[in-house]
Amino acid sequence: MFRDLTHEVLPRMTDTRVMTAERPEAEADADLIEGLRRYEFWTRFAFFEVRQRFRRSFLGPLWLTASMGIMVGVLGFVMSEISHQDVAAALPYIATGIIFWGLLTSCINDGATTFIANASTIQNIPLPISVHLYQMLARNLIVFGFNMVIYLIILVIFRPPLGLHTLLIVPGFALYILNLAWLALAAGILSTRFRDIPQVITSLIQVVFFVTPVFWSVETMGRRPAFVHYNPLYHLLELVRSPMLGLYAPLESWLWGLGLLVVGGYLTLLLFRRAHARLAYWV
Amino acid sequence: MRALPIGCDGVVEISIEQLTVEFAILGPRSRLLKNRVIAQATGGRIMASAHDVVRVRAIDEMTLDIREGDRVGLVGHNGSGKSTLLRALAGIYKPSRGRITVTGKVGTLLAPQMGLEQEASGMENIYLRGYLLGMSKREIDSKVDDIAEFTELGEFLQLPMRTYSQGMSARLGFAISTAMHNDILLIDEGIGAGDKSFQVKAQQRISGLIDRTPIVVLASHAEDLVKRLCNRVVQLERGKIVRDEPITDKPSEAEAVASALRDAG
Numbered sequence: 001m002f003r004d005l006t007h008e009v010l011p012r013m014t015d016t017r018v019m020t021a022e023r024p025e026a027e028a029d030a031d032l033i034e035g036l037r038r039y040e041f042w043t044r045f046a047f048f049e050v051r052q053r054f055r056r057s058f059l060g061p062l063w064l065t066a067s068m069g070i071m072v073g074v075l076g077f078v079m080s081e082i083s084h085q086d087v088a089a090a091l092p093y094i095a096t097g098i099i100f101w102g103l104l105t106s107c108i109n110d111g112a113t114t115f116i117a118n119a120s121t122i123q124n125i126p127l128p129i130s131v132h133l134y135q136m137l138a139r140n141l142i143v144f145g146f147n148m149v150i151y152l153i154i155l156v157i158f159r160p161p162l163g164l165h166t167l168l169i170v171p172g173f174a175l176y177i178l179n180l181a182w183l184a185l186a187a188g189i190l191s192t193r194f195r196d197i198p199q200v201i202t203s204l205i206q207v208v209f210f211v212t213p214v215f216w217s218v219e220t221m222g223r224r225p226a227f228v229h230y231n232p233l234y235h236l237l238e239l240v241r242s243p244m245l246g247l248y249a250p251l252e253s254w255l256w257g258l259g260l261l262v263v264g265g266y267l268t269l270l271l272f273r274r275a276h277a278r279l280a281y282w283v
Numbered sequence: 284m285r286a287l288p289i290g291c292d293g294v295v296e297i298s299i300e301q302l303t304v305e306f307a308i309l310g311p312r313s314r315l316l317k318n319r320v321i322a323q324a325t326g327g328r329i330m331a332s333a334h335d336v337v338r339v340r341a342i343d344e345m346t347l348d349i350r351e352g353d354r355v356g357l358v359g360h361n362g363s364g365k366s367t368l369l370r371a372l373a374g375i376y377k378p379s380r381g382r383i384t385v386t387g388k389v390g391t392l393l394a395p396q397m398g399l400e401q402e403a404s405g406m407e408n409i410y411l412r413g414y415l416l417g418m419s420k421r422e423i424d425s426k427v428d429d430i431a432e433f434t435e436l437g438e439f440l441q442l443p444m445r446t447y448s449q450g451m452s453a454r455l456g457f458a459i460s461t462a463m464h465n466d467i468l469l470i471d472e473g474i475g476a477g478d479k480s481f482q483v484k485a486q487q488r489i490s491g492l493i494d495r496t497p498i499v500v501l502a503s504h505a506e507d508l509v510k511r512l513c514n515r516v517v518q519l520e521r522g523k524i525v526r527d528e529p530i531t532d533k534p535s536e537a538e539a540v541a542s543a544l545r546d547a548g
Contacts, residue, residue: 019374019383027377041414048403048411055402124393125415126373193309277377280370281306 021277028276029269035130042131046138064146072098072150075215083217088158095154096241097214103144104180104233105205110136111184112191112198119283129279133185137177151244161246172239172249175257179236182261182268189268189275192282208233232260295387295466295497297349297372302381304342304364304371304522341367343522344381349498356509356530357502359519365502368519369393369469372500387466387497390416394471396456405440405447405455406431412459426462433458433488435481450481457485461492468492470501 035042054060075098076091083090114136115122115129122129155162191197211227212234218224228234235256242249275282341364349355357365370376371383373391399408409430413423431440434454436447444452470489493499493512503509509516510530518526 015388016384016386017374017389019371019378019385021378021380024377040419044414045411048400048407052400052402120394120397121415123370123375124391124397126375126389126391127415278306280375280377282309 024277025273028273031128031276032130032272035128035134038128038131039134041127042135043138045135046142049135049139050142061143061146064143065149068099068102068147069150069153072154079215092151092154092158092160092245093217093241094215095151096244097237099144099147099151100176100237100240101209101212101214102147103140104176104236105209106140106143107137107180107184108187108205109198109202110140112187112201114184114188115192115279115283116198122280122283129276133181133188136184137181141177160244163246165248166243166246168249169240169243172243172257175254175261176236176240179257179261179264182265186264186268186271189271189279192279193275212237232256236260295351296384297347297386297467297498297500298382298384299345299347299349300382300384302342302345302371302383303340303379304367304376305338305340305379306376308337308339341522342371345522345524347517347524347527349500351497353515354493354499354513355501356513356516357500357519358504358506358509358516363519364522365519366393366471367522369471369500369502372467373469385467389467389469390463390465390496392460392468392470395460396452399444399452399456401445402443404443405434405436408444408455409440409459412456413462416460416463418463430458430462433484454481457488461488464492464495466496467498468496468500470499472503 050061054063057063059066072091072095076087076094079085079094080087080090111133114132118132121127122132187197187201191201208231212231213228214237218228235253238249238253239257242253343364345368357368359365367376369391370393371378372385373389373393374385400411403411406427409427410420410423413426414420418426434440434451436451436455439447439451444455447455490512499513501509501513510533514530514533516526516528516530517524
């Protein structure tokens with residue numbers, strides 16, 4: 001069951017490692033792939049971190065579910081009163097919005113500090129530096145899993161019109177996570193080099209939360225304002241929220257998601273290639 | 284004849300050619316994006332002091348060959364490049380110029396107590412640290428008894444680390460880090476741990492580990508520690524090698540124990 005990964009990756013004795021400054025790009029790319037292959041390592045540590053956070057508490061990680069439930073419940077009630085909407089329509093919308101948005105913000109915020117927080121490991125133990133990114137993503141996906149329990153409860157109570165097209169959540173979620181991955185990596189590299197960036201990111205995300213239709217809906221407006229229409233995070237959110245509500249995400253949102261991944265992913269790769277050799281000095 | 288790790292049939296070696304490692308020490312101000320922007324905007328004149336980046340050449344065009352059987356003691360003052368060289372050999376710091384060729388599986392003993400989880404039990408820490416060092420679950424399973432016995436912590440292994448004394452944590456960190464076998468072992472000082480009787484035990488364990496490992500590189504301030512454990516001494520100064528010679532006058536076993544006790548005391 002537990003295969004010995006280290007020996008596969010670093011076969012004893014046949015392994016010769018050459019380290020030069022000649023091909024930093026190739027080294028950076030190899031780091032990303034080698035990091036992925038250590039999945040046993042980072043999934044284990046991700047689970048450990050979540051358990052660790054709730055050690056000695058009675059509910060344990062179910063606290064995540066409980067606090068998310070309260071948040072969604074209260075917000076749903078308030079919003080349905082304000083906008084004279086049916087709770088049955090408002091709650092699933094708000095629940096999916098808040099849960100997916102939570103995944104996004106925690107990935108970006110944690111991403112910003114992921115290398116800094118693991119400084120001593122990075123400087124003392126030879127590991128691909130990308131394992132810290134993967135571990136952070138895995139940890140947030142676990143937390144997300146606990147939050148999704150709320151969605152399941154809402155699903156049972158309000159029964160949104162799910163159908164075959166709900167399966168679009170699979171490519172939608174994949175696109176969502178891949179976009180979060182590059183956002184987190186870019187945030188991590190820049191934050192390690194410039195220590196003001198984490199603060200900038202935290203405050204920026206708070207503002208963006210209000211201009212993005214996370215808990216409020218554009219349905220009630222006549223037309224979409226520009227800050228929604230050109231808001232990349234809105235389109236990303238649509239990719240995962242719509243299928244969960246039994247709707248189709250607009251084609252436009254798919255294009256935004258793909259475009260962001262290609263452009264952002266490529267730029268982040270270039271950034272990572274440039275920074276890779278220096279990250280260990282910067283942390 | 285030294286016993287080699289199972290499955291070992293090739294040659295373990297390290298070859299360093301014209302290695303230079305340089306890095307920028309970033310001052311708090313150069314880490315501020317604001318100053319970067321201002322420096323750009325003012326053409327870098329007014330805020331010239333904002334670039335408080337100091338470039339350090341920690342390793343300076345070094346060439347060194349380490350062969351199987353070498354137990355190299357790296358000596359030198361603080362900042363002479365010992366730790367940087369170890370980190371470069373481990374692949375943590377990347378060369379700025381030159382080349383390092385390493386054949387064999389590298390293990391590190393750079394900071395044994397680093398990153399132990401205070402809320403986790405001693406036993407959990409054995410596993411976590413094992414994974415961190417690249418062991419598989421099965422490998423750790425096979426070593427856990429040996430580690431547990433060596434720490435002499437007994438029932439305490441089931442308690443969270445935060446209940447441990449400093450000496451107990453030190454023993455645990457040391458026991459885990461020394462449980463792994465590699466072809467090349469990189470050690471950075473502070474390898475002693477705990478009280479006097481433990482110090483002697485630790486000494487024996489590290490000697491045993493060194494005997495089983497084809498190549499050992501140990502960085503230390505203590506010349507007599509190097510004399511005891513190594514057969515070759517390499518002295519660094521400002522990132523260059525100023526002395527490289529075999530060690531011939533090995534202290535006797537009795538002297539070694541006495542000296543270990545002195546270290547502890």
